[in-house]
Amino acid sequence: MGKHWLFLLLAVLPLGAVAAPMGFDEARHLLNRTSFAAGLSDIESYARLTRVQAVDQLLGLTGAAPVTPPPSWVGEYESPAKMRDASEEERKLFQRQQFVKGGELRAWWLTEMLVTPSPLTEKMVLFWHNHFVSSLQKVRSPVLMYRQNQLLRKYALGYFGDLLHAVAKDPAMVVYLDSASNRKGRPNENFAREVMELFTLGEGRYSEQDVKEAARAFTGWSIDQERGEFVFRQQAHDAGVKNILGSSGNFDGDAVLDLLLAQPQTAELVVRKLWREFVSPQPDAAEVTRIARMFRDNRYNIRVALRALLTADVFYAPENRAALLKSPVDLIVGSLRQFRFETGEVTPFVNASRQLGQDLFAPPNVKGWPGGEAWINSATLLRRKQLLERLFRAQEMRPAVTPGRAEMDIYFDSERWLQPFADVDARLIKVVLATDPASSVVSTAHGLPRIRELVLDPAYQLK
Amino acid sequence: MNRRDFLSAAGAATLTAWLPASAHAAAAGRYENLLILIELKGGNDGLNTIIPYADPLYQSLRPRIAIPREQVLQLDAASGLHPALQPLLPLWDARELAVVQGVGYPAANLSHFRSIEIWDTASRSDQYLNEGWLARAFAEAPVPSAFAADGVVVGSNEMGPLAGVATRALALNNPGEFMRQARLAGNEGVARNGALSHILKVERDVKQAAANLGNNFSLRSEFPNHALGNALKTAAQVVASKAGVAAIKVSHNGYDTHSGQQGTQQRLLRELAEGMAALRTALQEIGRWDSTLIMTYCEFGRRPRENQSGGTDHGTANAHLLSGGRVRGGLYGAVPALDRLDGNGNLPFAVDFRDLYATTLDRWWGVSPAAVLNGRYNPVEFLRA
Numbered sequence: 096m097g098k099h100w101l102f103l104l105l106a107v108l109p110l111g112a113v114a115a116p117m118g119f120d121e122a123r124h125l126l127n128r129t130s131f132a133a134g135l136s137d138i139e140s141y142a143r144l145t146r147v148q149a150v151d152q153l154l155g156l157t158g159a160a161p162v163t164p165p166p167s168w169v170g171e172y173e174s175p176a177k178m179r180d181a182s183e184e185e186r187k188l189f190q191r192q193q194f195v196k197g198g199e200l201r202a203w204w205l206t207e208m209l210v211t212p213s214p215l216t217e218k219m220v221l222f223w224h225n226h227f228v229s230s231l232q233k234v235r236s237p238v239l240m241y242r243q244n245q246l247l248r249k250y251a252l253g254y255f256g257d258l259l260h261a262v263a264k265d266p267a268m269v270v271y272l273d274s275a276s277n278r279k280g281r282p283n284e285n286f287a288r289e290v291m292e293l294f295t296l297g298e299g300r301y302s303e304q305d306v307k308e309a310a311r312a313f314t315g316w317s318i319d320q321e322r323g324e325f326v327f328r329q330q331a332h333d334a335g336v337k338n339i340l341g342s343s344g345n346f347d348g349d350a351v352l353d354l355l356l357a358q359p360q361t362a363e364l365v366v367r368k369l370w371r372e373f374v375s376p377q378p379d380a381a382e383v384t385r386i387a388r389m390f391r392d393n394r395y396n397i398r399v400a401l402r403a404l405l406t407a408d409v410f411y412a413p414e415n416r417a418a419l420l421k422s423p424v425d426l427i428v429g430s431l432r433q434f435r436f437e438t439g440e441v442t443p444f445v446n447a448s449r450q451l452g453q454d455l456f457a458p459p460n461v462k463g464w465p466g467g468e469a470w471i472n473s474a475t476l477l478r479r480k481q482l483l484e485r486l487f488r489a490q491e492m493r494p495a496v497t498p499g500r501a502e503m504d505i506y507f508d509s510e511r512w513l514q515p516f517a518d519v520d521a522r523l524i525k526v527v528l529a530t531d532p533a534s535s536v537v538s539t540a541h542g543l544p545r546i547r548e549l550v551l552d553p554a555y556q557l558k
Numbered sequence: 559m560n561r562r563d564f565l566s567a568a569g570a571a572t573l574t575a576w577l578p579a580s581a582h583a584a585a586a587g588r589y590e591n592l593l594i595l596i597e598l599k600g601g602n603d604g605l606n607t608i609i610p611y612a613d614p615l616y617q618s619l620r621p622r623i624a625i626p627r628e629q630v631l632q633l634d635a636a637s638g639l640h641p642a643l644q645p646l647l648p649l650w651d652a653r654e655l656a657v658v659q660g661v662g663y664p665a666a667n668l669s670h671f672r673s674i675e676i677w678d679t680a681s682r683s684d685q686y687l688n689e690g691w692l693a694r695a696f697a698e699a700p701v702p703s704a705f706a707a708d709g710v711v712v713g714s715n716e717m718g719p720l721a722g723v724a725t726r727a728l729a730l731n732n733p734g735e736f737m738r739q740a741r742l743a744g745n746e747g748v749a750r751n752g753a754l755s756h757i758l759k760v761e762r763d764v765k766q767a768a769a770n771l772g773n774n775f776s777l778r779s780e781f782p783n784h785a786l787g788n789a790l791k792t793a794a795q796v797v798a799s800k801a802g803v804a805a806i807k808v809s810h811n812g813y814d815t816h817s818g819q820q821g822t823q824q825r826l827l828r829e830l831a832e833g834m835a836a837l838r839t840a841l842q843e844i845g846r847w848d849s850t851l852i853m854t855y856c857e858f859g860r861r862p863r864e865n866q867s868g869g870t871d872h873g874t875a876n877a878h879l880l881s882g883g884r885v886r887g888g889l890y891g892a893v894p895a896l897d898r899l900d901g902n903g904n905l906p907f908a909v910d911f912r913d914l915y916a917t918t919l920d921r922w923w924g925v926s927p928a929a930v931l932n933g934r935y936n937p938v939e940f941l942r943a
Contacts, residue, residue: 273816273867281866285816288669298672303902376752420753452715462671468756472715472729473764476757477739484742533747533754553747553757 117146119525121411127529127558128373128419129153129405130214132429135515135526150405154398156213157252163207165241166199172238172323196237201445201455204244208428209438219251219397220244221424222372224456225463226365227262227294229271231456239267239323240456255365255395256356263290263352264325266318272461275317279333282310287351289461295355297364301340308337313348356395362387366400373404375415376467382409417530417557420470423451425558426479430486430550431505433527434512439504447482451475471556480551487547509543520545528554587699587923589804591849593692594793594837596786596830597718597807598856600814601670603870604877605862605894605905606823608657611638615896620864623819633657636893642824645831646879649838653887655879656940658914660891662875662907666858670814670872673857678718680912680931691915691930692805693722699925701726706770706801707763713789714809726763733775733795740768771801779840782832786810790833794840797850804923813856817867830854834881841883848883851922851941853914862896863903874900875907878914886942913938 117125122141126133130153133141141149173193178186208217224247231240243265250258262268263286269275272286287310291301315332318325336345340354355361366387370378386407390400404410421429427444430436438444448455452475458464471479486505516523518541524532527546533553540548549555606623610616611630630638631647637659639646649655665683667673676683680691689697692709701708707728709720720727730736743764749755777798781791789808796803810830815822834852841847859876875894892908899905916927916935927935 276817276865276867278866283816283865283867284871292669292671298669303668414751418751418753420756460670468753469715471757471760472711472717472727473743473760473767474729474731474736475715476760477736477742477764480742481739530750530754533749533758535746535748551742553754553761556757557753 114145116143117149118142120416121146122149123525124411124416124529125149125153125405129218131208131218131425132433132558134433134435134512135522138526146406146411150402153213153215153405154252154402157216157219157398159213159216161207161248162210162212163203165203166196166237168196169238169241173236174320174323175235176320193235193237197231197456198442198445200231200237200241202441204455205428205441205445205448208424209431209441214428214432216248216251218372219401220247222369223247223251223258223262225458225466226368227258227265227268228458228461228463229265229267230458234267234270236267236270236323239270242323243267244456250397252398252401253396255390255397256353258397259294259352259356260349263348264316266323266325269316269318269325274313277310277314277316278331279311279314282307282314284310286310286316287313290352291355293462295361295364296358297360300358300360305339308339309351311335312337312339312346312351316348359387359391362391362395365395366390366404369400369404371466373401374407374410375418379409382407417528417554419558420467421556421558422464422466422470423448423453423475423479424455426451426556427482429558430483434507434546436486437506437508443504447478450478451482476556479556483550483555484547487543487550509546513542513546518542524549528552529557530554587695587701587804587925589701589705589802589923591851591922592797592803592846593805593918593922594850594852595719595805595807596834596852596854597809598813598826598830598854599809599811601673601856601858601860601872602813602826602854602876603815603819603823603860603873604659604875605859606819607640607643607827608633608659608877609638609640610636610893610896612636613893613896615862619862619896622868623864623870634889637889640823640827642827643831645828645835646881648835649881650887654838654883654885655881655887656885656890657877657879657888658890658909658938658940659877659893660875660895660905660908661878661911661914662859662905663910663912664907666874666904666907668858668872668874668902670857674718677855677857677911678721680915689722690717690719690725692719693725693727694930695919695923695925696725696804697722698929699923701804702802703766704770705803706767706796706799707803709805709807710793710796710803712792712796712806712808713785714807716809718807720805720807723759726766728763728767730792730796732792733771733799737768737771737773740764743768767801771796772799775799777840777843779836779843781836781840782829784829786829786833787836790837791840794837794844797841797846798844815860815869816865816871817869819864819869834879838881851880851882851885851918853880853918854878855911859905861903862894862899862905874904880914880940884942886940890938890940909938910935914940917941 119138119142123138126138178189211217229243234240246261246265272289273283274286277283284306288306292298311333315328317328334345336343342354363383366383367378386400386403389403393399427448453464527549538548606625609625609630611627617624625640629641631641632638646655667683678690679687681687696708708726711717711729713731717727743761747758749758775795775798777794781787793806793808812826841850855878858873860870860873865871894905912931913935916931917937919925919927919930921941
């Protein structure tokens with residue numbers, strides 16, 4: 096009798112409300128997407144949780160400070176104005192030092208990605224870095240890029256409105272989008288255009304006139320060259336009336352940002368982007384509308400949007416498993432974490448990520464890394480395979496030094512890693528790959544040779 | 559009477575408008591003719607490249623950044639080259655450099671991303687197409703399978719005009735490196751979704767290219783040692799290998815000169831001119847100059863009135879360069895109408911960029927433009943008969 100009413104109860108509850116453990120496959124899928132892949136023990140422990148518990152656990156780990164100490168110089172802003180009266184030699188030395196610092200900054204972030212107990216935090220910081228783009232190439236100050244990273248980190252799973260307001264005035268962003276060149280009577284439209292086109296509304300949802308008027312509202316935003324901090328210059332600000340998106344008023348920059356946040360397209364743009372990052376290449380219009388509304392109704396709480404995406408049935412749908420391509424960072428950090436590589440210097444991996452098309456702190460342009468299939472072309476696919484070959488070439492990796500390249504100092508204890516699998520191939524496949532191997536060749540390999548086969552299979556590029 | 563009978567009755571050979579290729583004929587392109595596209599990424603300022611030096615509005619719109627009249631390399635009474643383009647003068651003198659002014663399109667879009675998409679897909683301003691115009695050309699008239707690839711993209715991850723589901727487009731940085739790594743590719747496999755399908759296709763393309771590319775990339779000619787020079791050298795090496803490709807795309811970065819334009823553009827144009835001159839020498843060395851067409855392109859030109867940062871904002875109509883052994887040198891299009899700027903302060907266009915594409919498709923490759931470009935376009939006579 097007791098069982099019958101339980102079945103009845105289950106029959107009337109919506110599927111998502113059923114408090115059943117998610118199981119191995121769903122846990123692996125969730126961790127693949129949110130945590131730079133995962134090893135057997137992590138998957139097994141999440142498998143015992145329900146979807147909601149698992150997602151809440153992942154979200155609960157976010158927001159802590161990085162465990163990796165930053166480079167020692169991050170507190171010392173070097174104003175480019177210092178170099179104005181410097182000699183040619185001093186300038187060259189400065190450039191070289193800045194170059195070295197740029198490398199140390201990238202190494203710091205990649206190290207954090209490798210060791211963090213909350214890979215989802217790093218994924219979200221990277222997501223926002225790819226949305227609110229600034230690049231070291233143009234900003235030229237590793238200190239300012241580090242500060243921007245701190246800012247993105249602070250708001251990564253917070254409120255999007257707060258994030259937008261803060262990052263718009265972030266000094267690295269001010270430099271990147273020429274905001275300081277935008278003055279009353281002498282407008283520079285760069286920031287106004289990109290904030291509408293890329294950061295909020297999306298292409299085609301505003302007019303050229305809106306861009307011009309918004310640029311006027313952002314005048315006066317500038318940067319204190321000595322301290323590398325945002326400063327508002329009243330005399331450069333155009334305080335006149337502007338007509339933007341059908342509203343009229345003597346808007347300042349913050350008021351324009353609020354106007355943009357008031358448009359429903361903004362939430363939809365952000366949710367669509369999160370979808371393409373976490374769920375599938377093609378956002379479902381109805382689901383996007385639903386989650387965007389939830390996002391907006393919750394004051395643009397990013398955590399709420401992410402939770403909705405990661406607990407939705409569509410996230411776990413069979414057709415969306417293994418539907419996304421790993422980014423260079425997914426591939427490199429994912430491989431190193433999943434197989435528990437011991438690493439020395441991470442610079443070779445920073446360089447590898449750049450070679451594969453993802454140079455941390457330096458996306459190619461303000462639209463960011465396009466992602467998806469753009470990651471894979473003949474050149475990058477071959478490089479990915481070459482990297483994987485190197486990683487798994489031997490038990491102890493000391494590959495021949497390539498001139499001009501840092502040697503890869505890594506160690507993979509394959510025997511120890513393989514031990515829990517008890518040589519069950521099906522289990523190995525389930526952890527290493529997001530789907531069955533693409534190759535139809537029947538394999539008789541075991542152990543490390545089998546791992547090599549699996550990571551060189553096209554399916555290893557999927558998450 | 560079916561359509562073809564009507565045409566022959568009307569003397570179809572004299573028609574200059576192009577009609578869709580008949581459905582059952584497998585169109586064949588003359589792909590022994592090569593197209594090399596040089597993308598001036600960021601939107602080159604055409605007004606300071608091909609300069610209307612005799613127009614007083616030029617100086618008054620650009621008090622700080624106009625090129626002084628005495629520095630302009632005059633081509634005719636109205637237009638001249640930026641002095642950094644000096645290395646192109648031999649090509650001009652040999653009548654192998656065509657300059658087209660006023661290239662643009664209706665209802666121009668001022669966003670980098672949207673506008674380059676329009677140029678790459680040859681769409682209308684209000685139309686969104688997924689495939690590049692070259693991808694569509696190669697779908698209409700397939701490139702021989704003996705070719706190493708349909709097209710090659712050097713030094714970039716963006717396929718641009720070569721983006722297409724069925725296009726054999728190869729991203730390549732260095733032919734030697736490619737050939738060494740190519741053994742890693744070639745996984746056969748079953749595609750269960752779009753992502754996997756993409757990977758398997760890339761693997762197949764690599765395998766096929768490697769099989770046909772051969773190993774002879776040697777060239778005596780030297781190239782300038784900068785990013786564009788290296789990319790053009792790679793392009794020339796691919797051509798030297800005699801493997802066969804129909805198109806090569808190379809990108810030159812840095813043209814989005816919102817501030818401090820003078821120094822930046824001077825360097826970029828010098829690199830461009832040196833690169834093109836070196837490319838010509840190399841192609842002559844391997845006997846391909848007469849079967850190569852070089853064309854520059856980019857998302858837009860820039861605004862005639864300078865901004866207050868010593869630079870220029872996004873604009874519309876632009877000047878572009880074409881060169882090759884069979885190019886008919888000279889000036890085409892129309893000088894910039896600086897007295898007829900639109901509400902945004904931008905230039906009207908005189909030549910639709912798709913006219914250039916259509917001319918290339920028809921006259922260079924013998925591929926029907928109408929089938930590829932959805933519309934009627936006018937030839938620009940930049941090729942000798």
